[in-house]
Every structure is written in C-alpha cells, then in structure tokens.
Amino acid sequence: MSNESEILHVGIDLGTSRSAISASNGERFVVDSFVGWPADMVARKVLKRDVLIGHEAVANRTMLDLHRPLERGLLKEGSDKDVEAVRELLKHLLRLVGVSSNGKIDSSNVRAVVGVPAASLRTNKQYLRNSMKGIVDSLMIVSEPFAVAYGLNALLHTMIIDIGAGTTDFCVMKGRYPGEEDQRTLTNAGDSLDTQLLKLIEERYPQANVTIFMVREWKEKHSFVGEPPSRVLVTAPVKGVPTELDITNEMRAACETLVPPTIETMLDLLSRVEPEFQERVRNNVILSGGGGLIRNLSSTLEAALKQVGGGKVTHMRDPVFVGSDGGLALALDAPDEDWEKLTA
Amino acid sequence: MRAGNIERVKRKALREAVAENLDTIRGLPPRSLRPAHRTLRAFLRRAPLLIIPLMLAGFAYLTSSSVPAAATVKVPVQSLPSQPVQRASVVTPAPALLTDSLQTVSASAFPLSVRRVVLDAGHGGTDPGASSTSNVSEKDITLDIEQRLGTMLRKNGFEVVSTRGDDRLIPLRERAHLANSSKSDIFVSIHVNSIPQGNNHGVETYYLGPTNDPSLTQLAAKENLTSGYALADLRKLLDRVYADVRRDESQRLASVVQHQLFSGLRGVDPGLENWGVKRAPFIVLVATDMPAILAEVGCLSNEREAEMLRSSAYREQIAQALFHGINAYARANDAPQRKGT
Ligand SMILES: Nc1ncnc2c1ncn2[C@@H]1O[C@H](COP(=O)(O)OP(=O)(O)O)[C@@H](O)[C@H]1O
Ligand SMILES: [Mg+2]
Numbered sequence: 001m002s003n004e005s006e007i008l009h010v011g012i013d014l015g016t017s018r019s020a021i022s023a024s025n026g027e028r029f030v031v032d033s034f035v036g037w038p039a040d041m042v043a044r045k046v047l048k049r050d051v052l053i054g055h056e057a058v059a060n061r062t063m064l065d066l067h068r069p070l071e072r073g074l075l076k077e078g079s080d081k082d083v084e085a086v087r088e089l090l091k092h093l094l095r096l097v098g099v100s101s102n103g104k105i106d107s108s109n110v111r112a113v114v115g116v117p118a119a120s121l122r123t124n125k126q127y128l129r130n131s132m133k134g135i136v137d138s139l140m141i142v143s144e145p146f147a148v149a150y151g152l153n154a155l156l157h158t159m160i161i162d163i164g165a166g167t168t169d170f171c172v173m174k175g176r177y178p179g180e181e182d183q184r185t186l187t188n189a190g191d192s193l194d195t196q197l198l199k200l201i202e203e204r205y206p207q208a209n210v211t212i213f214m215v216r217e218w219k220e221k222h223s224f225v226g227e228p229p230s231r232v233l234v235t236a237p238v239k240g241v242p243t244e245l246d247i248t249n250e251m252r253a254a255c256e257t258l259v260p261p262t263i264e265t266m267l268d269l270l271s272r273v274e275p276e277f278q279e280r281v282r283n284n285v286i287l288s289g290g291g292g293l294i295r296n297l298s299s300t301l302e303a304a305l306k307q308v309g310g311g312k313v314t315h316m317r318d319p320v321f322v323g324s325d326g327g328l329a330l331a332l333d334a335p336d337e338d339w340e341k342l343t344a
Numbered sequence: 345m346r347a348g349n350i351e352r353v354k355r356k357a358l359r360e361a362v363a364e365n366l367d368t369i370r371g372l373p374p375r376s377l378r379p380a381h382r383t384l385r386a387f388l389r390r391a392p393l394l395i396i397p398l399m400l401a402g403f404a405y406l407t408s409s410s411v412p413a414a415a416t417v418k419v420p421v422q423s424l425p426s427q428p429v430q431r432a433s434v435v436t437p438a439p440a441l442l443t444d445s446l447q448t449v450s451a452s453a454f455p456l457s458v459r460r461v462v463l464d465a466g467h468g469g470t471d472p473g474a475s476s477t478s479n480v481s482e483k484d485i486t487l488d489i490e491q492r493l494g495t496m497l498r499k500n501g502f503e504v505v506s507t508r509g510d511d512r513l514i515p516l517r518e519r520a521h522l523a524n525s526s527k528s529d530i531f532v533s534i535h536v537n538s539i540p541q542g543n544n545h546g547v548e549t550y551y552l553g554p555t556n557d558p559s560l561t562q563l564a565a566k567e568n569l570t571s572g573y574a575l576a577d578l579r580k581l582l583d584r585v586y587a588d589v590r591r592d593e594s595q596r597l598a599s600v601v602q603h604q605l606f607s608g609l610r611g612v613d614p615g616l617e618n619w620g621v622k623r624a625p626f627i628v629l630v631a632t633d634m635p636a637i638l639a640e641v642g643c644l645s646n647e648r649e650a651e652m653l654r655s656s657a658y659r660e661q662i663a664q665a666l667f668h669g670i671n672a673y674a675r676a677n678d679a680p681q682r683k684g685t
C-alpha cells in the first residue's frame with residue numbers, strides 16, 4: 001500500500017539516559033530515556049495522562065512509577081514495564097518527527113534503524129526485537145557503536161569508545177558488522193561516576209544536602225581528569241543555608257574512576273587487532289557519548305597509548321545526534337528489498 | 345582511503361547488519377553462538393512463544409481497572425463480641441512497659457516530644473472496608489482496636505485524638521484536617537487487609553510515598569475511595585508530599601510499629617507473615633502534616649485470622665503491639681532531646 005514517496009526513514013539512538021531520533025524529513029529530537037506512569041489513581045487524575053516521557057517524566061518523578069528501560073545497558077527480561085517503557089519511548093520519538101495514527105505520516109510507512117547499547121544485543125536480541133514489534137513497518141536493530149561508526153564513515157581500523165550513562169561501549173571496527181569479539185561493555189560510566197561523586201561529596205561535607213540530580217548537573221558542567229582547569233565551586237544548602245563548596249578534588253577523583261577500566265579495556269581490545277593494523281587503530285580512537293566530554297580524557301587516553309607505541313584519541317564535540325544520524329544513514333542506504341524482509 | 349573503498353566497506357557492513365536482523369527474525373541465535381550451543385539455540389527458538397503470552401498477561405493485569413473488592417459488599421452493622429476486655433487473658437509478649445499495671449497520668453507531666461497522637465480507625469458508616477465471609481467488617485475491627493489503643497496511650501501519658509469515635513463515615517479529607525488542626529505529633533491509621541488471591545496472612549505498615557508495585561497501587565486506590573478532595577487540592581498536596589520531609593520520620597515510626605506488630609502477634613499466630621514496611625500513596629498519609637503511618641494489622645480474607653479478629657483478646661493484643669510501637673518511637677525521639685534541654 002505504501003507509496004514510495006511517503007516512506008519515512010528514521011535512525012533512533014536508544015540510550016541508557018538519552019534517546020535521539022533523526023528522520024529523513026529533516027527532523028531531529030532528543031529526549032531523556034525516562035518513561036513514567038502515574039503511581040496511583042490520584043496521580044493519574046492530577047497529571048491527566050496515562051504516561052509521561054522524557055523530561056516531563058523526570059520533572060514529575062515523585063508522582064510516577066518511573067522507568068529507565070535500558071538503565072544498565074540491558075532490557076531486563078521478564079519486566080513488562082520495561083518493555084512497555086521501550087515501546088512508549090519509541091512511539092514518542094516517532095510522534096515528535098510527525099508519525100502518528102492521525103498525523104500525516106502513518107507508522108506503516110516508517111522504516112527504522114534502532115541503535116541500542118551493545119550489551120543488550122549480545123544477550124537478548126530476540127527479546128529486544130519482540131519488544132519493539134508492530135510499532136513501525138520495518139525495523140533493523142543494530143549496536144549503537146556500529147551506528148556511530150557508520151555515520152562517521154569510520155568502519156575500518158577504528159575504535160569507538162562510547163561513554164554513556166549506564167554503560168561504556170567499546171567497539172573495534174574491522175570493516176565488517178562487529179561481532180562479539182570486537183566489542184566490550186563496562187558499567188563504569190556516567191551513572192557510576194555520579195554515584196561516586198555524590199559519595200565523595202557527602203564524605204567531605206556531611207552537613208550538605210546534595211542530591212544525585214545536583215551532582216549530575218555539576219559533573220556536566222565541570223567534569224575533568226588530570227590537572228584541574230580551575231577550582232570547582234558549587235552551591236548547596238548546608239543546614240538549610242546556601243553555601244559554596246569546593247569540590248575540585250572530589251570531581252577529579254570521581255571522574256578518574258573511569259580512567260583505569262577504560263584504558264585497560266582499550267588496550268586489551270587493541271592487543272586483539274591483527275598486528276599490522278594495530279597502529280592504524282591506535283591513531284583512530286573516537287570518544288563519543290556524554291562521558292566523552294570529560295575534559296582531558298582524550299589526552300589521558302593518548303598518554304596511555306604511548307606505552308604501546310602512541311596514538312590519537314579524538315572526541316565528538318556534539319555527540320547527541322551522532323548515533324541517530326548514523327542510524328538514519330543506515331536506513332537510507334539499506335536497499336528496498338532488504339527493508340521488505342525486515343518487517344516488524 | 346578512497347571514496348569507492350569506503351562505499352564498499354559500508355555496503356558490506358550494512359549487508360551483514362541486515363543478515364543479523366533476518367537471523368533474529370527467523371529465530372536463529374547470534375552467529376558466534378552457532379552451532380555449538382544447541383540447548384541455548386532451542387531455548388532462543390522458543391523464547392518468543394513464551395515472551396508474548398507473558399507480555400500480554402502482564403499488560404492485561406496492569407490495565408485492568410482496580411475495582412475495589414470491598415466497597416460493594418454491604419454488611420449489616422454487626423457489633424463485635426462485646427465481652428469486657430479481660431486483661432488477664434491477654435498473652436503479653438514481654439513488653440517494655442506493662443500497660444495495664446500503670447496509673448493514668450497527666451500528659452503534661454512528661455516533656456514528651458511525641459505527646460499527642462491521632463488515631464484513625466479506617467472506614468466507617470456506609471463504608472465497611474474489607475469484610476470476611478463470617479460477617480465481620482473492617483470498620484468495626486478498626487474502631488475497636490483504635491479505642492483499646494487510645495485507652496492504653498492515655499494511661500501512659502499521651503493525649504489521643506480520634507478521627508471517628510463511632511460508626512460514621514468521615515471523609516479522609518476531614519480526618520486529615522482534624523489531625524492537622526489538633527497540632528498532633530504523629531498520625532496512626534488502622535486498617536485490616538483483604539488479599540483476594542492466596543490464603544496467606546500477614547501484617548504490614550505503610551508510610552507515604554510513590555510505589556512501583558501495582559498491587560500496592562490497587563490497595564491505595566481502595567483505601568482512598570472516600571477522599572473528599574477536589575482534584576485541584578490534590579495537586580498541591582501531592583507536590584508537597586511526594587518529596588516529603590516527613591518521610592524519614594514516618595519511615596522510622598512505621599519500622600518500630602511494624603516490628604512490634606509482628607513480634608507481638610507472631611506468638612499467638614505462628615502462621616503470621618511479616619510483610620514489612622512499605623511505601624504507598626494513601627490519601628490520609630498525604631494530607632497530614634505530621635509523621636504518619638497506616639498499619640494493616642491483619643487479614644480478613646484469611647478464614648482463620650478472620651476468626652481470631654472476632655476475639656476481643658486478639659484485638660487487645662493488636663492494640664498492645666501498636667502501643668509498644670508508638671511508645672518505642674516516642675522514647676527514641678525523647679532520648680536526644682533531654683540532653684539538649
Ligand atoms: N560534559 C560532560 N561531562 C561528563 N559527563 C557528561 C557531560 N555531559 C553529559 N554527560 C553524561 O553523559 C551521560 C549521557 O551520555 P549519553 O551518551 O547521552 O548516554 P546514553 O547514550 O547512555 O543515554 C550522562 O551520564 C551525562 O551525565
Ligand atoms: Mg548513547
């Protein structure tokens with residue numbers, strides 16, 4: 001039924017904390033990967049909605065049964081709520097680019113490439129696919145680092161290190177669709193950094209009233225490893241009085257918890273690359289994801305590469321749509337006959 | 345790398361990505377797992393068959409409306425066996441304080457930080473609450489326990505405010521209003537559970553907060569029926585309370601009360617289960633200003649326990665357990681305060 005010209009291609013990055021969509025009609029959106037249902041009858045009446053998504057869900061979190069469906073990089077098997085959350089998130093992203101039952105684009109004309117945390121594909125590919133059934137006409141699920149690499153034309157002799165919220169995904173591109181041996185996943189990532197930072201601040205300032213949400217904001221503003229670019233001063237209530245706190249050392253210590261596991265995994269994956277290509281991979285390390293924005297992180301990783309002959313680490317300045325743009329590129333490049341077989 | 349080369353690599357990788365997806369559609373395991381792991385493969389083939397019914401079942405459960413099981417059952421107001429309380433027959437579980445041997449004392453004699461307690465007997469009047477097959481309704485049991493507990497508290501120097509002293513329906517809103525205007529220190533709401541599925545029984549104590557558990561949401565919906573609040577007010581209440589400063593205190597009160605309830609009643613009822621301290625959004629807890637809890641002190645759906653709840657000795661025991669909980673909480677609150685003043 002679908003008329004060729006009406007087909008919409010989309011690339012979706014389903015992240016552990018942020019999800020983005022890029023569509024062939026030029027629309028791009030990003031939302032927080034939070035889905036919440038009113039916690040009770042009362043909350044439902046107050047919020048006047050059956051489900052809230054993104055920052056709206058975060059803002060009303062106290063009234064909601066709140067889910068981050070891929071929180072640790074996996075879709076929890078057996079959790080109906082997490083499955084529903086993924087579906088709601090996808091439908092929401094699609095609505096944002098104009099897909100709806102009564103809008104101008106019908107979901108039966110949509111072809112979607114969805115990038116997911118690498119670990120979720122490794123362990124429950126089938127479950128994931130079933131969870132997304134029937135939302136669009138055709139669906140292709142790929143590992144997120146692959147979508148990033150595809151979008152950057154970095155499919156050969158490169159290493160992607162994607163530091164997200166729930167997971168850090170590593171992927172070596174060897175000119176093919178990455179297999180298990182090409183990928184690694186760590187749970188040392190943005191969320192674990194937040195937890196660590198909160199703990200350190202609480203230890204140093206036991207009287208201060210600090211929440212994980214405040215800590216995340218401070219981190220996104222002041223994160224760094226190595227020599228401090230400047231002192232990190234923040235304001236938090238101490239016994240109810242707004243007080244300036246110096247958290248330079250805590251920020252550094254928390255951010256640096258990511259460094260050893262990242263270096264270790266990077267070097268391990270490198271050592272598995274065929275010797276004649278190792279140098280090229282070392283010179284093509286790409287840091288993506290929100291955690292890739294930590295100041296001095298790329299130079300710290302470069303310093304580690306010196307031990308094995310030197311290399312170059314670049315980070316994406318604006319990582320938000322890298323994955324979804326890559327997914328869109330995949331969607332547009334896949335031939336029609338393939339899409340016809342990929343019915344969702 | 346030349347542009348043509350890049351395009352070739354991209355086409356190859358894309359073909360492989362498509363192939364992986366087609367394998368998944370056909371139910372084949374990931375390429376790297378083939379063909380060695382046959383059992384896993386067999387499982388993966390069947391997984392979709394298992395998952396879809398599970399998802400449907402879960403979905404149906406979540407969307408089913410929470411029809412209050414109890415509200416529709418109309419039971420004639422039948423007073424409980426009304427023999428006078430026989431103190432001697434009560435098995436006392438080694439309490440920290442013997443309630444029956446003490447003289448009534450004036451509240452002002454104690455510089456208690458918890459001095460005034462609001463007792464809220466759940467339901468009442470046209471709202472019977474839960475009921476059992478043996479014609480006992482929740483509203484009668486809660487009122488009886490509330491009165492026994494009130495007596496014990498007064499004897500031990502507390503002031504008691506009751507939200508209802510008789511068999512009347514008082515909207516939750518008014519109960520909260522009474523509690524707040526009385527400037528009381530804590531709020532204790534007494535309820536009796538009814539669990540539709542299963543025949544187990546236990547005690548549990550709630551404090552205010554959102555919950556992830558759909559069955560608790562249903563329970564709260566059931567207990568919130570007679571709220572008397574307009575929606576506009578609810579918004580304000582919820583904003584204030586879901587991020588509540590009283591939560592820690594309420595949780596502490598809930599913990600000691602739950603501990604006393606369980607340890608005090610297990611002795612007489614070995615089958616009793618400890619369902620612990622939980623959070624749920626009950627309106628009486630939302631609207632009250634002071635630390636507030638809601639105790640489900642028994643289970644009318646369990647035949648044997650319904651029988652026990654008909655006995656005044658058992659209800660006295662429940663009241664005692666609640667008293668010990670409240671008293672322990674008050675004591676703990678006083679301890680540091682004495683030093684300061
Ligand atoms: N400037 C920054 N420095 C450090 N961490 C950051 C910065 N900006 C964002 N983050 C963190 O990056 C994570 C989100 O990155 P993202 O790639 O969107 O994750 P995901 O794909 O897992 O949702 C969050 O933990 C966020 O706090
Ligand atoms: Mg990501």
Ligand SMILES: [Zn+2]
Pocket residue numbers: 466467473474482535536567
């Ligand atoms: Zn009740």
